[in-house]
Amino acid sequence: MEMSTNPVARLQGAVKRYGALTAVDGLDLALHPGELLALLGPNGAGKSTAIGLLLGLQRADAGQVELFGQDPQRIQARRHIGVMLQDATLPPTLRVRELLRLTASYYANPRVLQETAELATVSDLLDRPYGKLSGGQQRRVQFALALCGRPRLLFLDEPTVGMDIEARQALWTAIRQLVGEGCSVLLTTHYLEEAEALATRVCVMARGRAIHEGTVDELRARVGVRRIRCISTLLPETVAEWPEVADVRVEGGRLQLTTAEAEVVVLRLLQSDAWLRELEVQRAGLAEAFTELTRDAAASSTDQREAA
């Protein structure tokens, strides 16, 4: 209960307009100590604007924005946050060590350089100029800059874009460690597996609003769609007429059904087709749940594909 009264970051009825476009439209969002909230949504859903409001980069046209109970434009509030933005070109002639020192100097009680470097696995890069690093290495350095101030809240905007699998795994490990130490994280990502792997809570945004908030399992359950695959002599058109079946496709000679009532459909399949083979029932992944959720809300179907 205290948790809900003391969020580390909060948007309440926040509205932000750019001319005729309402990027954030009455958004409520609360981030509690020690949790990792993944902010998901198609492009243009308002995720970046929501983060911009929380970082004090923009002012809300209406509603409340709080960071540690203060206005995020106050530097005292921002001394508790670490930030990794989607695209920030850092000075190419500065060495990684110098960048870390500079960023750490902004904070009251930063980590020592060695600790930061180990957490973000950049120890081997310290003496190299930033401009000479590969894209993945640069992302690691940006992550190191985000955590060097010993923040209580970490903003990670698409942190693993451009990273190879190994680097991504290392970053996930580091994020888990930070969350374990009580650090809160606000993560936006296009990789739903990333949200699945890390998030304690997921907030799905569309058109500037939160259309779903809950744990990853709740998000899946809310959609409750399952997928049935089998090799059958039944015609797709026949199966499509069954009331429980939401969608029928044929893929590689297999029938693929989407349904909310898998048990009923499986029973009927077995009754109707004695030759049915290779039956599989799968719970929909976060990707399907996500697509389902945003289908109605999103402006155009192309946006959804990009996000899913």
Added chain:
Amino acid sequence: MDTLLSLDAAAGTGDMPPGRVFGAYLAEARSECLRYLRAPGFMLPIMLFPGMFYLVFGVLMGRAEGTDATRYLLASYATFGVMSPGLFGFGVSLAVERDGGLLTLKRALPMPPGAYLLGKMLMAMAAAAIVVLLLLGLSQIAHVTLTPAQAGALLVTGMLGVLPFCALGMFVGTLIKGQGAPGLLNLIYLPMSFLSGLWFPLPMLPKVLQQAAPVWPSYHLDRLALAAVGMRQDALLPHVLVLLGFTAAFLVLATRRLRRYG
């Protein structure tokens, strides 16, 4: 519950000891200086053009006309040389950093207010000092006799004289994003230098241009630089005031645009 208590305690102490805040300003200035002094693409043109022009027109060709011409051109080329770290150091870097997201990141981080601009300002002053020292060195080839006080006065004039151009560069940097900035800045830099008599002494220019010269800040800085090397005796205060006003005006315009459009 424990985490809550410590969280509340920390939220109350978002303040930093003054020593650390000062350290942050220092670190920012140090980084700005390091990154640009290390970038040959920035430092070479800034040093090369005034140095080369002065060597050719001042030292080699000016010798025929006596050391007074060389002395006169020392002031003019010092002015010309000091303009570019201000214009380009501020204008190009601001335009590029607004485009590349660095400014956004810095605004999100708890960087002390003004540290970003202060750092760039100190960097421009350091670069200006380097240019003036280079020209002073070249002037010794042509045996221009300067008292230490005169050399010092020119150095100080150059280091402070960079500030109006920082303000102008900053304003241009808020108008344009990314790689378009150098072109636009050259369109300001080169004609302005010519029109304020930095390349050819003003009396050699058409009457109209001579009369219009006081419009340009570089004209006023040139007057001060000439006085520093002992070439003029008239009142300095009006020129200083014009430069101060110019700096203030563009600083206000630029900060307003920065605040409004980021």
